[in-house]
Amino acid sequence: MDSPPLIRDEEVFLRMNLAERVQHWLLISTFFFLIVTGLPLFFYDVKFFKWLLPTGRSFYVRGVIHRIAAVLMIANLIAHLLYTALTRRGRDNLKEMFPRWQDVKDAVGLFGYNVGLTHFLSKRGIGSKFFRKHPFWLFEKHPLYGRYNFVEKFEYWALGWGTFVMIFSGFFMWNVELSLRLFPLWVHDIFIIIHGYEAILAFLAVIIWHMYNVHLSPEVFPMSKVWLNGKITGKELRLLHPLEYEQTLEDRRKTLSAEAL
């Protein structure tokens, strides 16, 4: 068929609409402020934080900013939950976001493909019988993703879990007197530990995992602009989200044939 392709490479697709981008921007800024105002408590010996907070007054202001950022982040979370529940696009996204068995296979598949050990072995004729029976373990091809790949799903649900833990423990740290009316001191101590270490985990995960996937990865280097304009091209859709691409193509074909009828 020589008619123009159903999805042109230059065609623009909306990956993140404005509401989603605003949610993401708010998340970035509140996360940033929470980290900057929270880390000094964890790394109280670091000179940089001593420089950042030279007086007792600034230390107090740090606490106020931390709480403001926390409230904003919670507000953002509520907005996100409402958006997800109440809009069609939100519900669609959530459906796409649910983790599946395929995601585990994708993760293993990508790692295996990246390392290339089994590919190397099978070329040498080692374990060819096993690989004939279980071609998955050959990792011949890069896994194909839908709208959200396992990397993004992992981030999303890790963020969800982390936010829950931080809100829960942070609430009781904010209200020490209430916390100690309900729990003994040793339980309150656990809240403090959890809040600190969960923050470290979140911070490292963002710095390492998220920054690689949206900045450093040669796929998007120096930066994926989706978070700014929300757009990806037809080519990017085809390359990065081939299953979604196929789905869109299929949908369009159906519409076309329906029209033709």
Added chain:
Amino acid sequence: MTGAKARRSLRLTMAAAIIVFLSLSALAQTDEDCLTCHEDKDLKSEAGKSMSVDRAEFQGSVHGQAGISCLDCHSDLRKVTDFPHISPLKPVSCGQCHETAFQQFERSIHQAANKKGTSGITIGCKDCHGTHGIKPQDDFDSPTFAINLPATCEKCHLERVPSKKGAGFIGGYNRSAHFKALEKSGLTMSANCSHCHGSHDIKSVDDPLSFVSRKNIIKTCGTCHVGIQRGYLEGVHGIDYVKGIKDVPVCTDCHNEHDILSPEDINSKVYSTKVAQVCSRCHDDIALSRQYGFLTSRLKTYNESFHGTAARFGETRVANCASCHGFHDIRASADPKSSINKENLPATCGKCHPGASRHFAEGSIHSAPEQIETAKYRTSHVVKNVYIFIIAGIIVVMVIFIAADFLRRILRKENHG
């Protein structure tokens, strides 16, 4: 006795009396006689030293007022007949009248230094009290008047005769709360040099008889700070101090010696945010903790807590050691009167955390995990270790995963699709 003999002896006696009277009137100059020459403002000795005496100054002095004459002090002039008399005269000995002060001075560090003679400085009564114009001690102009005394001592001790503890050690007094009270508010009962060191009988701090020796310092400070002395002696430190344990802190160990500042002063060693350093000097000392059986890691565990972290950043409205443990009358937690006794913890924590319940006592406040006896109080440490393990695991997996992805893309120069 015959009449002739009696007459002769009477004559002789009268003659002798006349001679004595005449000679005395010739010898015993009045103060007026002395001032005839010495009032001259330009009168100088051969060595060029001023020999002038201010009439008004002398007459207004405590001695002048009491009718003491020049010769009472300069007694070697009594025998002099030739004027102008030879100079110099012998140094005046105040001890003739001021016997107690003289004897005290004889045993003082000042006199010891005079006798040793190595410093090149001789110090006597006049160096502190002045000479002809000596005023009573409660006179505003007296160099030994409470407000003026520090400057008098500092004439020598600021620079010429520094302390063993180095230059500036003594001058630190001028920054102290004591000096401020003295200078700014004129509170003459505020400690000046002599309140702590004594006056005529000043002794070296190493001398057990010194008022500021370890043995006496509590009593010395307690002269004014009576309530604090009492509290201190009731607390753990005081109890051990009385036993003669020399590692126990006395007043000066926490408050400094000369530059004792108000605890509200940010430079004070016992300023809210700095107390922890003062206490941990001993309470984080492993040797001391072994010797006396107390727990270490006090500073570390305090710093890790919100209280300690906030204090390190200069926040004053958080608990420091003293907020919970008290300061002068610190008691062992087993003592029912201790502020950190389990029964009293709700009240102690309640000072800052209104409505503090018994729950405040159900946990370990700053203890290293191995020091905690109740197993469930260690849970937070277990959680912490689990977290560290999980974080390390996740980060390692992430890094390996990313490294594999990055290297494949770089080395094979391929993108999927």
